[in-house]
Amino acid sequence: MEDENLTQTRVSTRTRIPQAGLREMTSATTNSRSGILPPGTIANKAASVSPTRPKTATNAPEARSGSARPAAGTTKTHNKGNSFASSTMSRSASTASRTTNGAFSATVGYGARPPPAMSRPHSSLSARKHTGPSIPRPATSLDTHPEDAAGSVLGKRKGTHIFSLSSSRIPSCPIPYGPSEPHQDGPRKAVVPPANISDLDETALCAELFNMDLQTSVTETTVSPSCVLKGPNPTPLVPAKPGSPHKVPVVTPARPSCKHPSVSLKRSPRKARAPLFLRKDSSIRDIDHTTGSEWDQDSKERTMEEFFTRMMSRMNQTGQESFGLKETVELYKTRINELESSRDGLTETNLTLRVELESLKSQLNTAENALKDAKRDQEIALDDLDRRQRVEMESIRQDSTKDSEALNAQHQEQIRELKRQFEREISDEKAARVRELGQLTSQSAMDTQKSEIELERKNREISSLQNDLQAARVDLDRECKTVQDLRHNLDTASSNSVTLESSIRALKARIEFLEGGREEQSEAFERCNQQMMDALAETEATKEKLRREETLRRKLHNQVQELKGNIRVFCRVRPSLNSEPASDLTPMQYPDHSEDAKEINVMGPEEKSSLGTVSRKNNTFTFDRVFGPSTQNAEVFDEISQLVQSALDGYNVCIFCYGQTGSGKTYTMSSLDGMIPRAVHQIWETAQSLEEKGWRYTMAGNFVEVYNENLNDLLGNPDELDKKKHDIRHDMQRGKTVITDITTVQLDSPEMVESILKHAAANRSVAATKANERSSRSHSVFILKLLGENHITGERSEGTLNLVDLAGSERLSHSGATGERLKETQNINRSLSSLGDVIAALGQGKEGGHIPYRNSKLTYLLQFSLGGNSKTLMFVMVSPLQVHLSESLTSLKFATKVHNTHIGTAKRQARVRDG
Numbered sequence: 015m016e017d018e019n020l021t022q023t024r025v026s027t028r029t030r031i032p033q034a035g036l037r038e039m040t041s042a043t044t045n046s047r048s049g050i051l052p053p054g055t056i057a058n059k060a061a062s063v064s065p066t067r068p069k070t071a072t073n074a075p076e077a078r079s080g081s082a083r084p085a086a087g088t089t090k091t092h093n094k095g096n097s098f099a100s101s102t103m104s105r106s107a108s109t110a111s112r113t114t115n116g117a118f119s120a121t122v123g124y125g126a127r128p129p130p131a132m133s134r135p136h137s138s139l140s141a142r143k144h145t146g147p148s149i150p151r152p153a154t155s156l157d158t159h160p161e162d163a164a165g166s167v168l169g170k171r172k173g174t175h176i177f178s179l180s181s182s183r184i185p186s187c188p189i190p191y192g193p194s195e196p197h198q199d200g201p202r203k204a205v206v207p208p209a210n211i212s213d214l215d216e217t218a219l220c221a222e223l224f225n226m227d228l229q230t231s232v233t234e235t236t237v238s239p240s241c242v243l244k245g246p247n248p249t250p251l252v253p254a255k256p257g258s259p260h261k262v263p264v265v266t267p268a269r270p271s272c273k274h275p276s277v278s279l280k281r282s283p284r285k286a287r288a289p290l291f292l293r294k295d296s297s298i299r300d301i302d303h304t305t306g307s308e309w310d311q312d313s314k315e316r317t318m319e320e321f322f323t324r325m326m327s328r329m330n331q332t333g334q335e336s337f338g339l340k341e342t343v344e345l346y347k348t349r350i351n352e353l354e355s356s357r358d359g360l361t362e363t364n365l366t367l368r369v370e371l372e373s374l375k376s377q378l379n380t381a382e383n384a385l386k387d388a389k390r391d392q393e394i395a396l397d398d399l400d401r402r403q404r405v406e407m408e409s410i411r412q413d414s415t416k417d418s419e420a421l422n423a424q425h426q427e428q429i430r431e432l433k434r435q436f437e438r439e440i441s442d443e444k445a446a447r448v449r450e451l452g453q454l455t456s457q458s459a460m461d462t463q464k465s466e467i468e469l470e471r472k473n474r475e476i477s478s479l480q481n482d483l484q485a486a487r488v489d490l491d492r493e494c495k496t497v498q499d500l501r502h503n504l505d506t507a508s509s510n511s512v513t514l515e516s517s518i519r520a521l522k523a524r525i526e527f528l529e530g531g532r533e534e535q536s537e538a539f540e541r542c543n544q545q546m547m548d549a550l551a552e553t554e555a556t557k558e559k560l561r562r563e564e565t566l567r568r569k570l571h572n573q574v575q576e577l578k579g580n581i582r583v584f585c586r587v588r589p590s591l592n593s594e595p596a597s598d599l600t601p602m603q604y605p606d607h608s609e610d611a612k613e614i615n616v617m618g619p620e621e622k623s624s625l626g627t628v629s630r631k632n633n634t635f636t637f638d639r640v641f642g643p644s645t646q647n648a649e650v651f652d653e654i655s656q657l658v659q660s661a662l663d664g665y666n667v668c669i670f671c672y673g674q675t676g677s678g679k680t681y682t683m684s685s686l687d688g689m690i691p692r693a694v695h696q697i698w699e700t701a702q703s704l705e706e707k708g709w710r711y712t713m714a715g716n717f718v719e720v721y722n723e724n725l726n727d728l729l730g731n732p733d734e735l736d737k738k739k740h741d742i743r744h745d746m747q748r749g750k751t752v753i754t755d756i757t758t759v760q761l762d763s764p765e766m767v768e769s770i771l772k773h774a775a776a777n778r779s780v781a782a783t784k785a786n787e788r789s790s791r792s793h794s795v796f797i798l799k800l801l802g803e804n805h806i807t808g809e810r811s812e813g814t815l816n817l818v819d820l821a822g823s824e825r826l827s828h829s830g831a832t833g834e835r836l837k838e839t840q841n842i843n844r845s846l847s848s849l850g851d852v853i854a855a856l857g858q859g860k861e862g863g864h865i866p867y868r869n870s871k872l873t874y875l876l877q878f879s880l881g882g883n884s885k886t887l888m889f890v891m892v893s894p895l896q897v898h899l900s901e902s903l904t905s906l907k908f909a910t911k912v913h914n915t916h917i918g919t920a921k922r923q924a925r926v927r928d929g
C-alpha cells in the first residue's frame with residue numbers, strides 16, 4: 015500500500031501529458047526512444063522548418079548557459095515541493111522555449127533546458143531539515159516574452175503541474191494518471207519517458223525509495239518573483255523583494271501507486287533482504303545488532319538524501335527533456351496544423367484557380383470560337399465586297415468602254431465633219447484665189463489701160479492746171495501784193511514800234527537828262543506818249559487789217575464756192591467688181607477726162623426705129639465733176655474739201671449720194687476712207703490750225719436713219735431702232751435743227767468717227783432682215799455740228815456738215831417689190847422725189863416761195879442744209895453694169911436737173927459776239 019502511494023505520489027509529481035498528445039507524438043516518442051534523432055537534430059529541423067524563428071544562434075548560448083547552472087540546487091525539496099517546482103520550472107522552461115523561438119533546439123537536448131528559476135520546493139523529508147533559503151532564480155527574458163499571453167499550444171497547459179523526467183533512458187511505461195486536480199484542459203494522461211537505466215545502484219536505490227512510505231503534505235515552495243501561476247483562477251504573483259521568496263500553496267495529489275514494471279522487477283530481489291529501516295511493524299528482532307547499521311539513522315538518511323537528490327535531478331532532467339520533446343511535438347503539430355491549413359488554403363486556392371482556369375479555358379474557347387466566327391464572317395464579307403467590287407469594276411469598265419467608244423465615234427464624226435469643212439473651205443479658198451488671180455489679171459490689164467487714160471487725163475489736167483496756175487498766179491500776185499503791203503505796213507509798224515521804243519528810251523534818257531526843266535520834260539513826255547500811242551494804234555490797225563484780210567480770204571473763198579454754184583453735182587462711176595463680167599458693162603466715155611472732167615457719155619439701150627434698124631443713143635451728161643471708175647476716195651475728197659472748210663467757216667453744208675442700189679453710195683460716203691471720216695479728219699486738223707488765230711471749235715456728231723419715214727438713232731440702243739420716236743424741231747430764228755432724244759457724241763479726236771461709223775453699221779445690221787438690205791432701204795445722215803469761237807475777234811460761227819447716204823433710187827416698177835418692200839420703196843421714192851421737188855423749188859429762186867420741205871422726213875431734216883442758206887453737193891452714183899443702165903440713166907437725168915438748178919447765195923451764220 016505504501017508502495018502504491020509512493021508510486022502514485024511520484025507519478026503525480028510527473029508531468030501530466032494529455033493522452034491525445036502522446037498518441038499524436040508517436041513518431042517523436044519513437045525517435046526519442048530509439049535515439050535515431052537526437053533532440054538537437056529535431057530541434058534543428060524544427061528550427062529549419064519554421065523560418066519564423068530566426069534567433070536560434072543568439073538564444074542558444076543563453077540556453078546553454080542555462081544548462082550550465084548547477085543541476086542540483088543548494089536547496090532541498092521534498093516530493094510535493096519538487097512536483098510544484100517541476101511544474102513551475104517546466105512552465106518556465108516551456109515558456110522559455112516558446113519565447114525564444116529558435117532557441118528551442120537548445121532547450122530540448124540533454125541538459126539543454128535551463129535550470130529551474132526557482133528553488134526546489136521542500137519535501138516532507140526536507141522539511142525536517144532546514145536547507146536554508148532557496149536561491150531565487152534570476153529573471154530572464156523568458157519571463158517577459160509576449161507569447162505567454164498569446165494562448166499558444168503550450169499556454170493551454172496553464173496550471174498543469176509537470177516535472178520532467180530523464181525519460182530517454184527509461185523504458186516506456188505508460189502510467190495512467192491518478193486523480194488529479196481539475197485542469198482547464200481536462201484530465202490528461204502522463205507518459206513516462208522511456209527509461210534506460212543502466213546504473214543498477216541507482217535502480218536499487220530507486221527501489222528502496224519506492225518502498226519508503228513517504229507522506230505527502232501541503233508544503234510551501236519558493237518561487238521566483240517573476241514566476242506567474244497560471245490556471246483556471248490564476249493568482250497573480252506580487253513581485254517579491256529580493257531575498258524574500260514568495261510562498262505559494264501547493265496541493266499535492268494523492269500518492270499514486272507505482273506500477274512501473276522495471277521498478278517492480280528490480281524491487282522483488284530486494285524484498286528478500288532485511289529491511290533497512292525500522293517501521294511500525296518492524297520487530298526488534300529483525301535488527302542486526304551486530305553491525306548496528308540499521309540504527310545508523312543519519313547515514314541512512316544521508317544516503318537517501320543523496321540518492322533522492324540524484325534521482326530528482328535525473329527525473330527533472332528527464333522531465334525537461336520530455337517536456338522539450340512535447341513542446342517539439344506540439345510545435346510540430348502546430349506547424350503541421352499550419353501547414354495543413356495552408357495546404358487547405360492552397361488546395362482551395364488551387365481549386366479556385368482550377369475553376370478560374372477552367373472558366374478561362376472555356377472563355378478562351380468561346381473567344382476562339384467567336385474569333386473563328388468573326389474571321390469566317392469577315393472572310394465572307396471580304397469575299398462579298400471583292401465580288402461586288404469586281405462587278406462594279408466590270409460595269410464601270412463597260413461604261414467607260416461604251417463612253418470611250420461613243421466619244422471615239424463622236425470624235426471621228428467631228429473629224430470627218432472638220433475634214434469636210436476644211437475641204438470645202440480649201441476648195442472655196444482655191445476658187446476665190448483663182449477668181450482673185452483672174453481679177454488681178456484683168457485688173458492689171460484694166461489698170462494698164464486706166465493708167466494710159468489717166469496719163470492722158472493728167473496731161474489734160476496739167477494743161478488745165480497750168481491755166482489755173484496762171485490764173486492763180488495772177489490771184490497770187492495780187493494776194494502777194496496785198497500781203498506785201500500788209501507786211502510792209504507790219505514792218506513799218508514794227509520799225510515804228512522799234513523807233514518808238516528807242517525814242518522812249520531816248521526820251522527817258524532825255525527826261526533824266528532834263529530833269530531840271532519841267533516844262534521841257536512834260537512836253538517831251540507828251541511827245542513820247544503821243545508817239546507811243548500812235549505806234550500802238552498803228553499796231554492795232556495792222557492787226558485789224560490782218561483780221562480783215564482773213565475775213566476777206568473767207569469771203570473770197572465763199573465767193574469762189576458761190577461761183578462754183580451753191581448746189582453742185584458730182585458724178586461718180588464705180589468700177590466693175592470681180593464678180594461682174596466685163597461683157598455686162600455699159601459703154602461709157604469721159605470725153606473731157608483730161609481737161610475739166612465734167613462730161614460723161616453713156617451709151618443708151620438699143621432702140622428699134624420704125625424702119626426696124628437698131629441703134630443706141632449716146633447720152634452725154636455734164637456735171638461739176640465726173641469721176642471715172644478709177645477715181646479713189648482721196649481724189650474725190652479733194653474736190654469737196656473746200657465745202658467741208660465752208661462748214662468750219664460757219665456754213666451749212668450738205669453732201670449726199672444719190673443712186674440706185676449697189677452703185678457705190680455707201681462706199682463713197684461711209685467706208686473707212688470715205689467722205690465722212692475724211693471730212694472729220696480735215697475739220698479736226700483745220701480747227702487745230704485755226705487755234706493760232708484765236709478760234710476754238712467744238713464738234714458734236716449725230717448719226718440718224720430715215721427708214722419708212724421714221725427717224726432712228728444709229729448711235730443709240732439697237733433694240734430701240736424702229737421703236738423709239740424722234741421728232742425734228744427747227745429753230746427758225748437761229749436756223750438750227752434739233753432732233754429729240756438723239757445721241758450726240760462729242761468728237762474729241764478724229765479717231766472717234768471710226769467707232770461712230772462702226773456703231774452705226776452694227777445697229778443697221780441688227781435691224782436688217784437680209785444682208786445689205788437696211789442700208790439700201792433707208793437714208794442715213796451723219797450730222798456734224800461745228801461751233802467755233804474766236805476769243806480775239808469775238809467772232810462766232812455755227813456750221814453744220816450733213817453727209818447723207820440716200821437709199822437706193824431704183825424705181826418701183828423695176829424693183830417688182832411687194833408687201834413690206836413695196837412700202838419701203840414707196841417711202842424711198844417719195845422722199846427722193848420730195849428732195850427733187852425741194853431742189854426744184856429752190857431753183858426757181860422765188861423769194862418767199864414755198865419750199866416743200868415737209869413732204870418727207872428727209873427734206874424736213876435737211877431744211878436748213880438745202881437752199882440759199884447752205885452749200886449742197888450731190889454725188890450721183892452710177893453703176894457700170896448694163897443691167898443697171900436704165901436706172902443709171904434715170905439717176906443721171908435727175909442729177910442733171912439738180913445741176914441745172916441755181917440756188918441763191920448761201921449765207922454765213924456768223925455773228926459778232928455781243929460786247
Ligand SMILES: Nc1ncnc2c1ncn2[C@@H]1O[C@H](COP(=O)(O)OP(=O)(O)OP(=O)(O)O)[C@@H](O)[C@H]1O
Pocket residue numbers: 587588589591643645673674675676677678679680681682786789790791820821822891
Ligand atoms: N469706187 C469704188 N471702188 C471699188 N469698189 C466699189 C466702189 N464703189 C462701190 N464699190 C463696191 O461696189 C459694191 C456696192 O457698193 P455700195 O454698197 O457702196 O453700193 P450702195 O449704192 O451703197 O448700195 P446700197 O444702196 O445697197 O447701200 C460694194 O461691194 C463696194 O465695195
